Amino acid sequence: MPIIEVENLSKIYRTQKRLPGLAGAVKGLFSRDYTEVRAVDGVSFNIEEGELVGFLGPNGAGKTTTLKMLSGILYPTSGTAKVMGFIPSDRKNEYRRQFALVMGQKNQLWWDLPAQESLFLNKEIYGVSDTDYKETLDEMTELLQVKHLLGIMVRELSLGERMKIELIASLLHRPRVLFLDEPTIGLDVVAQKNIREFIKDYNRRTKTTILLTSHYMNDIQALCDRVVVINHGKKVFDGLLETVVERFSQTKRITITFKDGGVSPEQLAAFGKVLESTKVKAVLQVPREEVKKASNEILNRFDVDDINIEEVPIEEVIEKVFEGAAGGRP
Amino acid sequence: MTTAAPTAQNRSPLHKYWVILSTRTQEDMTYRFNYVFGAIFRFLPLVTMIFLWYAVYMGRNMAPINGMSFKDMIVYNALMYIARGFSSVPGTMNDISKDIKDGLLNRYLIKPMDYFGYQVMYRLAHKLVFWYIALLTFPFVFWFMSASGHYFTHWPTLWEALAFLASLVIAFCVGIQFCFMIGNLAFWFLEISTFLFVVMMLEFFLSGQLIPLNILPQWMHQFLFLSPFSYEGYWPCVILMGKVPQDQLLPVLGRGVLWVGVFYAAVRVMWRMGLKRYSAVGG
Amino acid sequence: MAEFSKYLKLTGLMMKNCLVREMQFKANFVVRLFTETMWLVMQFIYISVMYGQTGQIAGWNMWEMVVLAGTNHVIAQLFEALFYDNCMRLIDQIRQGDLDFNLIKPINTQFLVSLRYTDYASIVNSSIGIGIILFALGKLGLGITLGGVVLFAALVANSILIYYSILFILSVWTFWIGRSNNLMELYWQFGQFSRYPGEIYPWLLRRLLQTLIPMLIVSNVPAGVLIHKLQTGLIFYGFTLGVVFLALTAWIWQRGLQRYRSASS
Incomplete structure (x- = not known):
């Protein structure tokens, strides 16, 4: 049984149309027209336990929106998603204890505090035991070489360093499913490579199911055998990375x-x-x-x-x- | 933030200020609920005040306080709402000091327009919507007040009406220039947000918004009536209520204009000195 | 019970984090103390000007009014210490899509967004309010009993929750209307109503302020306990109201989340 099952998933946003100028604004006070934006439009795919799948598409294709629906952050307009048998938008605690989401563009760490305080708070929130916490933390900080950064104020970390801490914060509870949204965005080449290697190694060792979006083909090529390509909210390809070339070229x-x-x-x-x-x-x-x-x-x-x-x-x-x-x- | 298109060269130089004004108004209109709620609920303090004063007057068998009857008190507070609508420009001090502190000033300095001219237009836009709503609601309020309990007992003379309008303009000028002055302090002091709060509280008190200035102890009157802040609330109210003798109207307004001039000069001088400092430290 | 102690522990942890954070901005502390005290002084000028004209207002004498003002100050400051910042931030988080990480945590999300930040300056400020209450009670020649203190404390806590509920609902409104900083201004405007005795209002308004917008319950009931000016019925009513309002927040929060858009930064 697949660990992630997505069927006909859609997310439609309604946004208000506004006429330009002051007259338009005044008119907007009384009547409003809406346009529909189909951010995700009938996407289906399955992912098996332990897979590392790349999620590809240009900006605004609907990758992040899909990830957010799988995380239960957004409610789907229609269609179903099931992860580990849970419906994400129910936001059951049992579900939320078993997955993690890392977003390259957003930050979950406390800005004005040393990094370790955020990690410790996450430990308590996820109910990780002291021994597991220590073990995981030691292992991860070793692998990512950030042990010396734990006592430093988050606002003083570089983007690459912060991303590594974000990764650790998300993996403390040993999730079975990991969603990575542009984890390497804005990082320099060395940091990109470090994180890439860490993800690959992590997937291999722990058999954690990973769904990854990235702008950088380097990331995808280095990490994923299988890719799902979406464009304009629709799935255009699902299969092995090599066959993309056969199919489209x-x-x-x-x-x-x-x-x-x-x-x-x-x-x-x-x-x-x-x-x-x-x-x-x-x-x-x-x-x-x-x-x-x-x-x-x-x-x-x-x-x-x-x-x-x-x-x-x-x-x-x-x-x-x-x-x-x-x-x-x- | 967008200014007029480059093709607008043959337009009046003031055109860009109009564009700022209309852009700002659009911003406000987009969030209509926000706006309607804001406008309606600003009346709430008035409600509390009326009932509280009523209880006070009941306690003294409706005897007037320093010549202010209960009805006067109601009218005073209602008019204060209008006067402060002209003189208070919330956010101005804060925004200016922020622009200065965070080095955002540069993006205004490179544009061919006067920073304070921009600010006046930007604030005016906000006020326009407020005035528009006030214009729609206030005649009704005053009609109700005069019809229901004859609160509005004094019908203003032509001179008083004109002086009232003039005093509103003065109220706006004093209010906004004062904000500019305080905002400019950010050139010299790093952290002024607390100071802003204290200043706003003083304004609240000295303008007569909290308590009518003429019922405060006699010995304070000389100072209170001469202070620039009295033009932000007290004077417009008492002028329309006919509490200022006709021969005093011009001297009162004259002093107000004088304050506007003093504030204007102060703003310009501070701005010039501040900019020198600003560019010296590299913004 | 284990669940409850977990939440208690988390609250403590977040409060500790905020304290560590606050230590970095010490000057802010002193400044806040100063401004809030100024604000209190203004209120006392107002009260004393009013009582300069009459011996009693709607059956309340001056020092009773001061007890009310002090009680109101304690409640407002404690509310601001625990929840005000969080509600303000919530509006921005909803608008700018910064709720994401709060939503994926295996924990009550409302708890997480409501208690993340603590404002310590307000906690210190609330103690000034207690000082004022004690001073005024002394002037009134009223003693305090242990039972009275416990009841007062419980009612204050209940009032803070009612305040929180109202403000939280206003913040969550952002899911529907897109922006609501003017709504937050409502907090300051509503606050006016709780500063004075309910007796000054006409019947209809007074009932409204005891039910739909219970600003009178919030301040008048705890203060009433201290100055022996209260019907027992209102105490029970106040607690019931607290529970109802809190339940309402949970319901609206869930409804609101369905509209969350998670705009990208």
Whole structure:
């Protein structure tokens, strides 16, 4: 049985339409028109226990809204979500004791107090025993190398340091399900990498189910085998990360190194789109089904030193999916 | 915050102030419940005051206090509501001192407009809606007061009516200039929010809002009547009530104008000195 | 019972955190003491000007009125110490979507948002009110009994909860209307009603202030116990009202949360 079951989940916001100018404001006093914004529109997916799933989509696609519905922060307009058999919006204490939510853009720590005070408060709220608390805290601070930061005022921590403490605060009660919303946003490359590695390792060791959203493809590539892609509130893809490329990209890339140059882009244009062409090197974009034929012919016709066939980089594919340019909706 | 579009060059230089004014009013209107509630419930203190004074007058068999009958007292408090509606500009001191302290001033200084001109317009916008609501409700209140118990016994003469209007303008000018003055103190003092609170309480008392100034002990009168704060509440009320002899109207208003001038000069001087200091420490 | 002691412990923990926090801003403390005392002085000027004109107001003499003012001060300050800040913050949290972390904690969310911040300056200020009450009782020549003190304390606690309920409901209103700082101003306006004896109001208004907006129950009932000016019925009524209002807050809070939008920062 899946640990997270989402079926036809929708969240529709009503916002007031307002005419511009003072006249519009006066009119708004008496009558109001509303527009509907479908933040999440009939999304369904299942996640098995222990999975680490990436949740992808451009800004405003509905990722965060979905996470918030799974956390019970927002009530769905329609559809159902079940996590560990609980309906999140009931906000049962048994449920809330078993999951955690980390948001890169929001802060749950007390600003004017040393970090450890916030951690201790969370311990009490979640009813973690003293021994478990000490053990978990030691382990986590060791892994994230933040032991020396516990006594420092939260407002004086860097963003990266604060994020690590946030992670610890959320994991003290050893949740079975962890929602991570942009955990690396705004962090420098080193901090991003630290957190990424921590998450990966944590998932592997504890078999905690993790659902992660991120802007950075690096995060997703490093962490997730499976991704769910949503755009404009609708699910557009659900499957293995590698298959995103197969599904959405009808082309492959051929990189050719010539022995003694002299091949003009015009000569290559017959095989596919020329992305790059210098005296010694050329990059071609060729439709998937013609790759074999094209590479054979190139080898025959030109004096080739090396030839390399690759998939289109995943960032570019995803970018296209987001733009809606890539065809082949599943 | 948005000022006029660049195409507005041939418009009057005052146009941008109108834009500020109308933007601010829109902000207020967007939250209509908020507004309606705010306007209605500001009457509440008036209700308590009326009943409390009634109990006091009952205790002395309705004998007037220093020439103020119970009915006078009611009218005074109702008029005070209008007068303070003109002279109190809540939030102004706080916002200005915040702008100065947090270095937000820069974003105004780079714009081609006068900071205080902007502030006046911004506040005026807020007041306009209030005045509009007052205009709709107050005639009704006064009609009710004169019809039900003949509270409003004195019908003002033309001169008194004109002097009343003038005194309201003075009330607004004194009130807002005073706010500017106190707000400017933030150039020199880091933490003035407490001071603001104390100042507002003094204003509450010295303007005659808490207790009519003329029923306070005699020996305080000289000081109270001459203070600038009396123009924020007391004078408009007693002028319309006909408690000021006609030959005294002009001298009273004259002193008020004088205060406006003194405050204006003080604001400008402080602003200039403050800015020097502000740019010296780098904002 | 275990549950109750957990909440008690959490309250203590949050109060301790606030104390640690407050220690960093010591100057604030002194300043608050000063302003609140000023405010009290203003009220006494007002009372003394009124009593300069008449010996009694609606059957209350001056020192009885001072007991009322002192009681009101104690209640208002303690309420502000525990709940006022939290209610104010709640409005912003609802609007700016900062409730998220409060909602996912395995604990009563209303408890968490209502008691997070404690304002210690107000607690100290409330002691001034107690001093005033004792002074005025001395002037009246009234003694105090242990039973009287216990009843007074229970009624004060009940009044604080009623205050809290009213203000909490006003704050939660933000879920529906989007902004309500003017509503918070209502607290100050309503506060006016509790400062004076209920006897000054006409019948209808007085009943209104004893039921729908129970500002008279809040102050008049505890003060009445001290100056022996009370019907027993009102005491029971006051406690019942406290329970009803508190239940109402829980209900409205749940309704409001369904409208929470969690706007992103």
